[in-house]
Every structure is written in C-alpha cells, then in structure tokens.
Amino acid sequence: MIYSFGANNYFSFKDGFQVSLEFNSKVPKSISNSRKVSTILGIKGGNASGKTNILKCLQFLSYFVARSFNQPPEGPLFLNPFFTSKKPTDIYIDFESNGIRYIYELSATKTKVIREAIYKKISRKTLIIERKNDELKSRVAELSDLDLITLRSNASLVDTALQYNMKGLGQDLHNIKSFFHKFKGNVSSLGVMEDSYVYDYNVISEYYYKNNDALEFAKNIIKSCDLGISDVEIFETENEKGEPRYFPMFLHPFELNGSKSEKLTYWDESDGTTALYRRLYQYWTVLTSGGALIMDEFDTNYHPALLPQILDLFINKETNPKNAQFIFTSHNLEIMDYLGKYRTYLVSKESGESFCYRLDEIPGDIIRNDRSISGLYRDGKLGGIPNL
Missing domain, CATH: 3.40.50 (Rossmann fold)
Structure with missing residues (x-):
C-alpha cells in the first residue's frame, strides 16, 4: 500500500x-x-x-x-x-x-x-x-x-x-x-494513454474466456449499469491463420414477433458499455493482486x-x-x-x-x-x- x-x-x-x-x-x-x-x-x-x-x-x-x-x-x-x-x-x-x-x-x-x-x-x-x-x-x-x-x-x-x-x-x-x-492504469511516465493503447480487446476477451470469476465480476457490473443487457458470453473461434480468437456477445432480452432475445457484438454496444468491458478487466486484476x-x-x-x-x-x-x-x-x-x-x-x-x-x-x-x-x-x- x-x-x-x-x-x-x-x-x-x-x-x-x-x-x-x-x-x-x-x-x-x-x-x-x-x-x-x-x-x-x-x-x-x-x-x-x-x-x-x-x-x-x-x-x-x-x-x-x-x-x-x-x-x-x-x-x-x-x-x-x-x-x-x-x-x-x-x-x-x-x-x-x-x-x-x-x-x-x-x-x-x-x-x-x-x-x-x-x-x-x-x-x-x-x-x-x-x-x-x-x-x-x-x-x-x-x-x-x-x-x-x-x-x-x-x-x-x-x-x-x-x-x-x-x-x-x-x-x-x-x-x-x-x-x-x-501499478496499472491509463497513465504513462509522460502522459495519458488512449484506451486503444492500454486495452487490447482480444487479450481482454481471452482473459475473460479463461477466467470465469473475472467474467462474472465484469458481467454483474455491466448488467447493473446497462438496463438492456441480461448476460455476456465469450466465444472462441479461429482467425484466418487458424489461431484462437475470442469475442463477446451481449444478450438483450425483448419481445417481438415471437423472439425473446438478441445477441449483439461488442461493436454494436454503446461507448459506456464497451468502456466498462475493457476497463473492468484492469479493475479485476488490481483488486485480486493488491496493486494500485x-x-x-x-x-x-x-x-x-x-x-x-x-x-x-x-x-x-x-x-x-x-x-x-x-x-x-x-x-x-x-x-x-x-x-x-x-x-x-x-x-x-x-x-x-x-x-x-x-x-x-x-x-x-x-x-x-x-x-x-x-x-x-x-x-x-x-x-x-x-x-x-
């Protein structure tokens, strides 16, 4: 401390x-x-x-x-x-x-x-x-x-x-x-860094996929903040080189023409929801390691x-x-x-x-x-x- x-x-x-x-x-x-x-x-x-x-x-x-x-x-x-x-x-x-x-x-x-x-x-x-x-x-x-x-x-x-x-x-x-x-965060020795530099979307998605406790932590906060989301799931696929790739899907419940839910990608979500998804990964790692x-x-x-x-x-x-x-x-x-x-x-x-x-x-x-x-x-x- x-x-x-x-x-x-x-x-x-x-x-x-x-x-x-x-x-x-x-x-x-x-x-x-x-x-x-x-x-x-x-x-x-x-x-x-x-x-x-x-x-x-x-x-x-x-x-x-x-x-x-x-x-x-x-x-x-x-x-x-x-x-x-x-x-x-x-x-x-x-x-x-x-x-x-x-x-x-x-x-x-x-x-x-x-x-x-x-x-x-x-x-x-x-x-x-x-x-x-x-x-x-x-x-x-x-x-x-x-x-x-x-x-x-x-x-x-x-x-x-x-x-x-x-x-x-x-x-x-x-x-x-x-x-x-x-020590974690969005600041370097010389200044503030953009989210795109600090948070690697693919690395974070893989981490959530392999660490269920971290995913549950992020999911519960996202659900409490975004009234349209009832669940977040991480899926594994492969890229063109055959390497594993991970991506989230956000479940939105609704009633329309017999359909009761729809899954949206990370890119379809609001800036607030995607910011939470990225940053909660870092919150989790600090809380579990005892860092700053x-x-x-x-x-x-x-x-x-x-x-x-x-x-x-x-x-x-x-x-x-x-x-x-x-x-x-x-x-x-x-x-x-x-x-x-x-x-x-x-x-x-x-x-x-x-x-x-x-x-x-x-x-x-x-x-x-x-x-x-x-x-x-x-x-x-x-x-x-x-x-x-």
Whole structure:
C-alpha cells in the first residue's frame, strides 16, 4: 500500500508536492473503515492545473524501479523538471509490500541518476542501500553481493540487481519490484494513454474466456449499469491463420414477433458499455493482486450514478481483501461529496507553477459534515477551479 509520495522540481511542480493517503486520528471510522491508509483518493482541479502530473509521478516510479533496465543503456529517464530547470528532480514514496514498510528516494536528471536510496521501517527508519551516480555507497551486510554488479545511469538499482539472479539478495529487492509491478492504469511516465493503447480487446476477451470469476465480476457490473443487457458470453473461434480468437456477445432480452432475445457484438454496444468491458478487466486484476490502479479521468463514458459503485469496489473489504488502491482524477463534481475531505486533493496553478493540498488541510470550519463540498468548490471557496 502507498502511504505517501511526492516530488520536487517535477513537471509543473516547481517547489514540489506531497500526497498522503494516511488517515489520522480525526478521521471517522465510517470513512477509514478501520484502515490506517485510504484505498481511494480523488484529485480535482482545473484543466492543465497539474492533476495528471501527480499520477505521472507514480507511473514513472513504477516504470523506473521495476522496468528501467529494459531500456537501452543510453536511453532517457522519461523524467521532466520544471520547465528549463537544470536542477535534479527529487521523488520519494513511502509504501508497504508483503507486510514490510519501505521508503524509496530518487534524485535524477533527464539522463542520469544522481542518488538512489532505500530505507526499511521496522522499529525505526534504517538505510539498507544507497547509490550515488553509478557507485554503490552504502548497503547492509545481507546485500553484500551487490558489490559485484555494474550500475547504469538510466536504470534503477532494484531492477539492475535483480537481472543478475543472485541467490543471496534476500527478499527486500524482490518485495519492492513486485510492488511496483502491480501499478496499472491509463497513465504513462509522460502522459495519458488512449484506451486503444492500454486495452487490447482480444487479450481482454481471452482473459475473460479463461477466467470465469473475472467474467462474472465484469458481467454483474455491466448488467447493473446497462438496463438492456441480461448476460455476456465469450466465444472462441479461429482467425484466418487458424489461431484462437475470442469475442463477446451481449444478450438483450425483448419481445417481438415471437423472439425473446438478441445477441449483439461488442461493436454494436454503446461507448459506456464497451468502456466498462475493457476497463473492468484492469479493475479485476488490481483488486485480486493488491496493486494500485492509477486512472486519469476515470469517469469518461460513465454515468455519474456508476461512480460510487466503482469506488465501493475498493472501499469494501469483501471486494478488496488485499487493500488495492485506486488513485484517480475526475471532472465530476459530486464525487467530492462521496470522497469527503480526507480523500480529496485539490490542485491549483499560479504563474505556471502547480501546488496541491488535501481538503482537511484547509484551516477553519468551512468544510463541515452538513455542507456540500461540491457546492463550496463550485463557488470557488476551496480553490482548484479554472478562471472562467
């Protein structure tokens, strides 16, 4: 689980940002659900305020920590500072993986790592490994085998070390890489990706065909949202090369000339239904793996009444037994009333520089339980709105 994360000199955040998902003692149990960390977090703000940059930070960490060794040795880091700043970008994340809490810190430019460090938090915060540039400067005794590896300026220490398949490294590096491998969503290190790039219709259909629990999960939500659908079936056929191909059919019941139902293809369905079909595959994989789903404008193509149902999947311990987290942006105003002040961040921008804050950080009693948050936001009393 992610406890908090942040960055300095990162895209539009010149002086940095810090986002916390931790609940303090003031949070009602009806909100915390007896958890110490929130499993949902909404980010609001005007267009181009910097909302997506916060999500890009998480996906950059996912790529860099777990997959950066796959890049060519001379490749870039996909890391952008504030405009033309020559200073390094600093990023950190405080998280828990397999019951162990870690802090990961990175200082880097567009082309190379300046510093990388990992801390382990048990009874106290303990540095377990640190690099500066391409040299290993510190490590605990259990990681002595790392003295033998060659670090690359554009690849993480974690991903590089695990390429050597050393048996004496213990579990910490594996825990960390596994954690970042479980980040999913529609955001890359550099921006938002179209559904057509993120979701492969054929791969998703095959997955549903071979995983009945996942199909039932998606089917039940689709049926509750599309009043014209009573069932979804996945069929197997072959393409012109004799290779297996999978496709869904959506059953629509009706009464006409003795016929009581008709099956429609994916291409005959509404944008909202096909969006659900695609994206619920990713919701399912994150909920069952305990990862993090990072979505920009997750409500696109969805009716507003559906949004609480999606969020409930992550709040309810029965549907989210592994404490998966959902971090997203949305332009829907009413979602703020559902999230409340402890699970909503606002992002504003002044003179090209972004800054953000959680609603419970606003001083005074302007936000009360008997007052609509969306109404206050709409009236410009909380900030984070476009200047129209």
